[in-house]
Amino acid sequence: MIKSLTCIKSCDRFGCEYISMNMTVGPSVTTTASGCPPKTVAFTSQRLSREWKTMEAMMKLYCRDRHEATTRLCSECQGLLNYANVRLDRCRFGEEKPTCAKCPVHCYQRDRREQIKVMMRYSGPRMLWEHPVMSLRHWLDGFRKAPEI
Numbered sequence: 001m002i003k004s005l006t007c008i009k010s011c012d013r014f015g016c017e018y019i020s021m022n023m024t025v026g027p028s029v030t031t032t033a034s035g036c037p038p039k040t041v042a043f044t045s046q047r048l049s050r051e052w053k054t055m056e057a058m059m060k061l062y063c064r065d066r067h068e069a070t071t072r073l074c075s076e077c078q079g080l081l082n083y084a085n086v087r088l089d090r091c092r093f094g095e096e097k098p099t100c101a102k103c104p105v106h107c108y109q110r111d112r113r114e115q116i117k118v119m120m121r122y123s124g125p126r127m128l129w130e131h132p133v134m135s136l137r138h139w140l141d142g143f144r145k146a147p148e149i
Helices: 046-066 075-089 110-130 132-141
Strands: 006-012 015-021
Touching (some): 046 075, 046 110, 046 132, 075 110, 110 132
């Protein structure tokens, strides 16, 4: 498991900025539509890593079907995914994190929360066909009790 802090470049529709997160960035050759290199993420926790992979798969499915992006995410979806990544990394519950729907703390900004809800409502049912194991594990994670604040 990777246990180092790495400074990475985060991109969204407002531009690029450097932020520090508890993950690593793999080398890349190509760039995304916003000019930032795509990144591979590895969280230190297996649970958070699985949560990240599920979020990424849902976002790719949504972007492919709604924005007709073929190989990469559009800049809007990439920005939302980067934002979700930061929120997941900074979650106060860490490995004990419940699914966001059952979390007592809503850490997303209001407009971003609405965007995530729309994306998940669309992608959730389709994940059964695209990624059945990932979908089942996420469903099972939904039975986790929310930690006390």
